[in-house]
Amino acid sequence: MLVATGGAALLVGTGCDVPGPDRSADSLPDPGRSLLDEVGAGAAAAAARLTATTAAHPGLAPALEGLRTTQAEHLRVLAATLGEDPPAPLATPGPAVPRRSQAALRVLLRAERTRLASVLDGAREVDDGRVARLLACLGAGLAQQLALAEGSP
Amino acid sequence: MSTLERLQAALAAEHAAVHVLAVVAAQAASAAPAAGQGGAFTLAAARHAVHLGRRDLLVDQLRAREAEPVAAAAAYELPELGTTTLALAAGALVEERCLAVYADLVAASSGRLRAWSVEQLQESAVAVLAWDGLPRPFPGADEL
Numbered sequence: 539m540l541v542a543t544g545g546a547a548l549l550v551g552t553g554c555d556v557p558g559p560d561r562s563a564d565s566l567p568d569p570g571r572s573l574l575d576e577v578g579a580g581a582a583a584a585a586a587r588l589t590a591t592t593a594a595h596p597g598l599a600p601a602l603e604g605l606r607t608t609q610a611e612h613l614r615v616l617a618a619t620l621g622e623d624p625p626a627p628l629a630t631p632g633p634a635v636p637r638r639s640q641a642a643l644r645v646l647l648r649a650e651r652t653r654l655a656s657v658l659d660g661a662r663e664v665d666d667g668r669v670a671r672l673l674a675c676l677g678a679g680l681a682q683q684l685a686l687a688e689g690s691p
Numbered sequence: 692m693s694t695l696e697r698l699q700a701a702l703a704a705e706h707a708a709v710h711v712l713a714v715v716a717a718q719a720a721s722a723a724p725a726a727g728q729g730g731a732f733t734l735a736a737a738r739h740a741v742h743l744g745r746r747d748l749l750v751d752q753l754r755a756r757e758a759e760p761v762a763a764a765a766a767y768e769l770p771e772l773g774t775t776t777l778a779l780a781a782g783a784l785v786e787e788r789c790l791a792v793y794a795d796l797v798a799a800s801s802g803r804l805r806a807w808s809v810e811q812l813q814e815s816a817v818a819v820l821a822w823d824g825l826p827r828p829f830p831g832a833d834e835l
Contacts, residue, residue, distance in 0.1 A: 604826060611828035615835050658813070662806045667798035674797045674809045675832040678790065678816035682826035685817045 570669035571620065573660050577673065578616040580653050582625045585609045587633050591646050595639040605650070605683040612676055619672065647687055654680050697792070697799040698753050699761045701808075704792040705746040706763035708785045712739040714769060715778050731778040734821060738782060741818075742789075745811060752804065783824030786815045794831030 566574070588606055592599040617624040636642040654677055661673035692700075712735050719732035753760040770781040793815065796808040816830040829835040 608826070608828050615829065658809055661797065661809050665801075667800070670805065670809075671794050671798035671832065672829075672835075674812050675794050675829040675835065677809070678812050678830040679826065679828045681813045682816050682820055682830065685820055686826060 566619065566666075566669070570664055570666035573664055573669060574616055574620055574672070577657055577660060577676070578613065578620065578625070580656065581609055581612050581616065584650060584653055585613065587646060587649060590633055590635050591642050594635040594637075595642050598639055598643055601643075601687060602646075604686055608679050608683045612679070615672075615676075643687075647684060650680065650684055654684065692795070692799060694796075694799045694804070695753070695756060695758050697796045698749060698756075699758070701789075701792040701796050702746065702749040702753065703761050704789050705742050705749060706761070707767055708742040708789060709739065709746055710763065710767050711769060711781060711785050712742060715772060715781050718772050719775075719778050731775050731782075735778065735782060738785075738818060738821075741814070742785075748807075779823045783819050783822035786819045786822060787824065787830075789815045790819070790831035791833070 585606070588602060588609065592602060592606075614624050636645055657673050657677045657680065661670045661677060664670050664673070716732055716735035716739055719735055750760045770784055771777050772781055790812060793808050793812040797805060797812060800808055812831055819830065820826060
């Protein structure tokens with residue numbers, strides 16, 4: 539741990555009051571709640587898109603495994619924060635996937651970049667600071683996965 | 692905690708980051724030819740510049756609020772250094788600590804300061820990977 543010697547400890551844990559799985563959904567009023575609903579729906583659609591992509595192009599699955607597990611964790615935390623069960627995989631057919639694997643990967647990553655921008659817009663604009671923090675951290679996790687998938691960390 | 696307190700916490704984190712990364716860069720520079728630490732030096736130097744910029748901006752933000760910016764400590768307990776692996780680990784630790792304070796600053800701010808904090812959080816999250824750190828689903832929010 540990085541600490542200042544002879545002074546107050548620096549950079550230690552936060553104890554910030556945030557919404558999360560251990561928080562009552564009742565404590566999360568609108569519009570923050572509606573925003574998290576919207577982000578959850580976007581994450582579920584993204585998970586379906588990734589599933590369709592890797593089903594069509596199994597060779598992409600290893601490179602997208604980190605993104606898949608991150609999406610699943612985001613869905614779990616969002617659902618728990620809202621007091622809901624994590625969404626079941628979509629029963630409807632997934633979105634159309636390009637026939638060439640590299641094109642499919644580009645389409646997927648472009649959609650994820652668009653989703654990331656939307657999540658960060660929410661983090662910047664929502665009044666509730668706790669929701670802003672949750673979305674900013676979710677966005678940071680997605681940004682890491684995109685950097686890895688794009689080979690640009 | 693108030694916005695001012697979160698700003699001070701972020702500034703303290705950046706003081707530490709600037710100090711640690713300067714040492715990492717200096718060590719990597721002296722060892723670079725023999726130990727293959729050229730990449731670590733380049734990364735440390737680049738990240739040092741980023742954290743210097745953040746530190747100066749935080750100082751400005753605090754002074755604009757008529758607050759006295761927290762001073763850098765006289766010394767910091769450094770992580771172990773001396774090899775490329777250790778240098779990378781130290782850099783990742785610096786970024787991880789910054790993630791936590793910027794996540795909290797996001798919660799305690801609004802408007803342009805909120806937007807800037809969101810940006811720094813994203814930026815440090817990707818920098819963790821450059822230091823060979825591991826990705827996490829919610830960087831900066833260890834409780835999730």
